[in-house]
Structures are given as structure tokens and as C-alpha cells.
Amino acid sequence: xxxxxxxxxxxxxxxxxxxxxxxxxxxxxxxxxxxxxxxxxxxxxxxxxxxxxxxxxxxxxxxxxxxxxxxxxxxxxxxxxxxxxxxxxxxxxxxxxxxxxxxxxxxxxxxxxxxxxxxxxxxxxxxxxxxxxxxxxxxxxxxxxxxxxxxxxxxxxxxxxxxxxxxxxxxxxxxxxxxxxxxxxxxxxxxxxxxxxxxxxxxxxxxxxxxxxxxxxxxxxxxxxxxxxxxxxxxxxxxxxxxxxxxxxxxxxxxxxxxxxxxxxxxxxxxxxxxxxxxxxxxxxxxxxxxxxxxxxxxxxxxxxxxxxxxxxxxxxxxxxxxxxxxxxxxxxxxxxxxxxxxxxxxxxx
Ligand code: HEM
Numbered sequence: 001x002x003x004x005x006x007x008x009x010x011x012x013x014x015x016x017x018x019x020x021x022x023x024x025x026x027x028x029x030x031x032x033x034x035x036x037x038x039x040x041x042x043x044x045x046x047x048x049x050x051x052x053x054x055x056x057x058x059x060x061x062x063x064x065x066x067x068x069x070x071x072x073x074x075x076x077x078x079x080x081x082x083x084x085x086x087x088x089x090x091x092x093x094x095x096x097x098x099x100x101x102x103x104x105x106x107x108x109x110x111x112x113x114x115x116x117x118x119x120x121x122x123x124x125x126x127x128x129x130x131x132x133x134x135x136x137x138x139x140x141x142x143x144x145x146x147x148x149x150x151x152x153x154x155x156x157x158x159x160x161x162x163x164x165x166x167x168x169x170x171x172x173x174x175x176x177x178x179x180x181x182x183x184x185x186x187x188x189x190x191x192x193x194x195x196x197x198x199x200x201x202x203x204x205x206x207x208x209x210x211x212x213x214x215x216x217x218x219x220x221x222x223x224x225x226x227x228x229x230x231x232x233x234x235x236x237x238x239x240x241x242x243x244x245x246x247x248x249x250x251x252x253x254x255x256x257x258x259x260x261x262x263x264x265x266x267x268x269x270x271x272x273x274x275x276x277x278x279x280x281x282x283x284x285x286x287x288x289x290x291x292x293x294x295x296x297x298x299x300x301x302x303x304x305x306x307x308x309x310x311x312x313x314x315x316x317x318x319x320x321x322x323x324x325x326x327x328x329x330x331x332x333x334x335x336x337x338x339x340x341x342x343x344x345x346x347x348x349x350x
Contacts, residue, residue: 011323013342014170018310019046019163025306026158031094031151032101032126045090048083049160055080057334091151095144098128127154154299161223162303164336166310169217171329171343172269173315174322179271180315182209184350187316195316195350199309207308210315212274214307218289220269222253225333227291253289254333262286318347 020037023046027035037043055076059065071077131150135142173180186209191197228250235243243249258266262282263273272278279287290297297303314320323344330340 011321011344011346014345015163015167015339015342016046018166018170019043019159021310022159022163022166022306023155025162026155027094029302030127030154030158031098032128033094033097044086045155048086049156052080052083052087053160053335055083057332087152088148091148091155094155095128095132095147095151098126099132157297158299158302160336161297162306164221164223164338165214165218165303166307167339167343168221168337169214169307169311170314170320170345171322171339172217172220173213174320174343174345175326176269179213179269180320183213183311183315184319186210187312191312191316199312203312204305204308207312209271210308210311211304212271214304214311215274215287215289216269216271219257219263219273219287220267221331221337222257222289223336224289224291225254225337226250226252251288251291254337257287257289259286317350319350321346321348 017038020040020043023037023043024035027033027037037046058076059071059080065071065074065077072081128147128151131142131147134140135147173183186207190203190206228248231243231245231247231249233245235245235249237243257263260266263286285292288296290300290303323346329343332338332340
């Protein structure tokens with residue numbers, strides 16, 4: 001969707017293009033639906049997600065707005081409620097549309113296992129079909145609201161986090177031509193100059209350097225800047241410090257990923273940190289952009305594959321120049337780490 005003449009001397013913000021692309025991918029892969037947002041002028045869903053994140057952050061740092069009954073009395077609370085309605089209407093429409101197409105509504109297949117539907121049904125089995133199939137079994141006790149919640153999580157987690165990571169990787173490579181050249185060399189080796197052919201699974205496994213560049217961008221700018229856990233048992237840190245059971249603990253990734261003991265010269269973008277011999281020297285919990293433990297990100301492998309496909313297509317075709325130095329980029333750590341004013345880039349056809 002990016003034209004050859006993208007970005008003049010003043011550059012163009014590439015971020016909205018990336019967001020629309022990842023939203024379309026989530027629609028196609030998880031919901032098997034064509035959102036076509038890359039062809040549309042305006043994407044209200046993306047706009048509303050962004051406003052919702054702003055409000056969540058606004059509320060998070062104002063404890064007096066935490067009780068629902070107070071928050072909902074404020075103008076911001078009312079705005080939030082109306083945004084929620086719009087976002088839910090969108091996901092409801094996605095579910096409704098799929099229900100009318102879904103193989104689970106077909107009597108021949110409704111009693112079959114997911115595998116049977118996949119193998120015998122003509123339509124591709126999307127994540128949403130798994131939910132709709134599971135709903136057919138009364139033992140699962142899955143309501144429409146439960147399904148909507150899962151679809152909301154997937155739609156949001158699936159596109160916003162990935163577009164942030166793609167944006168930062170593109171930006172950082174655009175600021176570090178010495179690493180971008182290596183990405184170009186790797187892609188040229190894999191595709192032998194072919195700028196059009198589809199990316200295969202084998203190609204993905206060969207994009208080792210590109211993967212290191214993505215991981216290093218996720219270290220400096222983790223898409224999910226923090227997450228929290230409720231401690232279920234006392235957590236003894238040392239002889240004098242214990243976090244009592246029931247406490248909420250917030251894990252903030254930026255300071256963790258920039259700990260100079262684990263990552264020397266922490267502010268510098270150095271993809272080689274992720275050479276396997278270097279990564280092996282670090283504690284496994286020193287770098288956790290996808291969280292860790294039983295509630296970690298279930299989409300991490302998918303995200304890396306998706307990013308490699310998109311970046312391979314971008315860097316196979318273009319040299320990227322990012323026009324603003326890092327001190328000119330205002331980093332917003334809302335629900336997702338994003339640039340306040342996007343990433344101005346210039347693309348030069350290769
Ligand atoms: C670079 C991209 C991504 C990053 C950095 C990322 C990061 C994360 C993190 C940190 C969490 C855990 C939050 C917590 O512990 O509270 C999470 C959860 C989750 N992610 Fe991702 N994510 C990415 C892409 C994706 C994609 C593409 C999908 C879907 C295909 C996805 C689906 C989910 C889901 C469903 C959860 C909730 C899991 C649960 O609660 O058990 N994520 N993600």
C-alpha cells in the first residue's frame with residue numbers, strides 16, 4: 001500500500017500505514033475477514049483504540065478516578081463509556097458476520113471436532129471459529145459476552161503491540177544505516193533480488209539478523225511498557241524486604257531492559273546483543289517483552305513471523321531514512337509504547 005514516492009524531503013509518518021496493515025492482518029488471520037482498512041481514508045476503530053489508551057493512562061495516574069462511580073460521572077468517564085460502546089459495536093459486528101459464515105452453524109459440522117471442520121470444511125478455520133465452535137458445547141458455558149471479550153483482546157493485543165514494534169524497528173533501522181545495510185544484505189541473500197515473491201516459512205527461519213533487530217527494538221521500546229500481577233503468597237526479596245500476599249506488583253520493562261549490568265551501554269541500539277552467544281549469557285528473565293509465566297503472550301511467535309514478513313517486504317524494496325533523531329521523538333508509554341507524533345521517514349526505492 002506504500003507508494004514508491006512515499007515521503008519527500010520532509011518525510012511522511014509511516015506509523016498509520018503500519019497500524020492499518022497490522023489491523024488488516026489480524027482481521028484476515030484471526031477473524032478471516034477483510035477489513036480493508038489500508039484502502040480506506042479513515043479507520044474509526046484505530047482512532048478509538050488510541051483515544052481509549054490515552055484515557056486509561058490518564059485515569060491510571062489519578063487515583064481519585066479509580067472508583068467507577070466517580071469516573072463515570074466525569075466527562076472523561078462518559079467519553080470512555082461511549083468509546084467502549086463503539087469498540088464493542090465493531091467487535092460485535094465482526095462476530096456477527098463470522099457467525100453467518102461460520103462452519104459451526106452448519107449442521108453437518110456442528111457436532112464435529114475442530115480438526116474435522118478444518119479438514120472437511122471449505123473455509124479456513126480462524127481463531128474466532130474456535131471460539132464459536134467451543135460455544136456450541138454447553139459444557140464450556142461460553143456466553144456471547146465471553147466471546148466478545150476474547151475477540152477484543154485479540155484485536156487489540158494482536159494489532160497495536162505489533163504495529164508499535166514494527167514502527168520502532170523501522171525507525172531505529174532508519175536511524176542506523178550500518179545495521180540496515182546488514183538487513184538488506186540478508187534479504188538479498190534470501191530473495192536474490194526478487195522483490196515480489198511471497199515470503200515462505202523457510203525464508204522466515206533465515207532472517208536471523210532481522211529478528212535480532214526486532215528484538216533489540218523491543219528491548220529499548222517494549223510495545224507493552226508494563227504489566228501487573230497480584231502476588232498470591234508472600235514474596236521474600238531478602239532478610240528485610242517481603243512483599244505481602246495480595247499486593248499488586250507492576251513490572252516496568254523500560255528500566256528493566258535498560259539495566260546497565262545486564263545490557264552494557266543500555267541506551268544504544270545494538271542488535272548484536274541478540275546473537276545467541278550473547279543472549280545465552282543473560283538471565284532468562286532479564287528480557288521479557290512478551291511477559292513470562294503462564295499468562296505470557298500467546299501471540300509472540302505469530303508476532304515475530306508477521307513482523308518479519310512485513311519488514312522483509314519493506315526493506316527488500318526500500319532504503320528507509322528516519323528523519324528525526326531520538327531526542328525529537330516524544331515517547332508515550334500509554335497501554336502501548338508509541339511515538340506521540342509518529343515516525344517521519346523517507347523511502348528510497350532500491
Ligand atoms: C510485538 C508484539 C507483541 C507484544 C510485545 C506482546 C506483548 C504481550 C504481553 C507483555 C502480554 C502479557 C500482558 C500481561 O502479562 O499482563 C501479552 C498478552 C497477550 N497477547 Fe501479546 N504481544 C504481542 C503480539 C500479540 C499478538 C500478535 C497476539 C495475537 C495474535 C497477541 C495476543 C495476546 C493475548 C491473547 C494475550 C493475553 C494472554 C493471557 O492473558 O493469557 N499478542 N502480550
